Amino acid sequence: MRFVYFTIILYISCFFYSCNIFNRTPSFIEVSGFIQGTTYRVVAEHKDNVNLQKSIDSIFASFDSVFNNYVPYSLISRVNNNDSTVVIHDDFLYLLEKSRYFYEITDGAFDITMAPLANAWGFGYKNDTVLPDKQTIDSLLQFVGMEKIRIENNKIYKQKPHVAIIGNAIAKGYSTDVIAEFLLSHAITNFLVDVGGEMRVYGNNPQGKMWNVGINTPLEGTAYDEYSVIVSLENKSIATSGNYRKFYMKDGEKYAHTIHPKTGYPVSHNLLSASIITDKCIDADALATACMVVGLEKAIEIIDAHPQFQAVFYYYQQDSLYTYISKDLEQYIVHK
Template sequence: MNIFFVKISFWFLLIAVLFSACESKPQKKIQLSGTAQGTYYAISYYDSQDRDFQKAIDSILSAFDQSVSVYQTNSVVSRINRNDSTVVLDEWFLGNFNLAQQIAQETNGSFDITIAPIANIWGFGTFEKPDSINPQLIDSLKQYVDYRKVKLLNQQLQKENPAIQLNFNAIAQGYAVDVLADYLTSQQISNYLIDIGGEIVAKGQKPNGDKWKIGLEIPEDDAQNRTYNSIIVLEDKAVATSGNYRKFYVIDGVKYAHSLNPKTAYPVQHSLLSATVIAPNAAQADAYATAFMVMGVEKALAFVNAKPNLQAYFVFEKDGALQISMSEGFEAYLQ
């Protein structure tokens, strides 16, 4: 037999064995948790190399806050709000801004990142407690709330009035989930679940072929005793919920929820308690869920049924009882 042929056959056999060993290495489940953006994060992923990405993830989240968090005094958005002419807009600011403006236009202003001055006086922005609220104060600030009064020109933000301020709180948390998803994907992780304060991306499946399961909460004021009324199963999708049942305060016996209508500058007063949105990515799910809380059940349901890439699940109150309405394709995700 040809010795050269024997040697070549041996090396091919050895390489095949090595590849087979690599492929058969079990996928280990890694779970990470921490705090970010004033809430928790929880991440599960499967990795045959048993890698721990905790430090990298914490670093990414910290850097992300330095771009779009209004709670960081030297972040890009905070400097924009102070009209700092030397600020350089980074990719995260630009990404949040462009998507926010797109969704603002689609929803006719029900989503609006110029809500910042109003959010602050109502106590849902950077202030811990609401200021003295009166119609005159609200009217004086409404003129600064309109997404059409800000635009990008040559990578610079242009404001019609320097008093206009931005707040990315209703989109940035979801966007951060997408940033982490991109990072895990870049590390050849293809099966993972990322959750930052309820904004979630589910990628791939578990090793046994099961899809990721996420519980939908029953809207209740008590954050300590959470109950779930439905479970959805996701693969390569994102989900986010916006609700009025936990973030609120009471003034003179009137309950004011954190969903603010940019057009009226007042908290919404309709019966919708929560909106859960399934979307291609978490930033979209986050922003649309916020917009739907402003639009109310009927308008939001008509909107989402006209968007094939979106599904939504609404919980509202009618005659003292909780009612559920969902988009045409949402039921396919229910377990």
């Protein structure tokens, strides 16, 4: 299998002028590193009493010990391995509650219990190398669905041992929020937090303006710095999901990483990418995934029914690329 990993490309206006911008604006600093199989970057106003790099790395290390499916001793891995001694703490409970909320408002399109399906198709933490047949998919669907798990007295119970949770469609967004809340708790009110493309911005950029965020044109072979839409944000989060970079080819067929939890198969429709703008990045992350599952028409219905969410959708129609932008978001679009 040949994997092409999808990374959300975001354009930040304060970086466009020069790579030495921070020499001209010493009140801001940038720290970066690796987390959850991707990269992170934080741009924030400088506070002498906060060791930003050390603090953020410590937060991410703690986060990994809970939500990283690739770490055998993490809490989520212990749950999946049926460790009966696991006690669920508030962070994990919060993620489960958010997951259940988006499961309900999307009619099951967002589902963290789809780990068996993700693994079977080669997009999970236990990647198979053989394409699953219909019999395999049918056998795995019995383990999928948020109703298969429940919480009582801070312990998680699964209907069947093979029920498993995967956090890659919500954990990055949540970690973005955790870092943002840490900054706010230290009176840092101008910042950008970017975890693998999931972003939360607050206040102003180093130039004293709103943060400009660009969304990559969702076509195979598109340059990482090619943008069709740039949106100006303040005190908001944005997350994007799409199938144009994370897929593999096998026997001449393309298999995208977005799998429908109801059918068990990779989706096939004309929606190329979904970008969600809202207050919390955990919400944007989850809903962007759900929109890619249900396709354009249903995604628009979900957005229309929940005005706290705004969206930018790229889609194909009659061999041409089109953009759908939420009505209330139009005023913040600086380029399209």
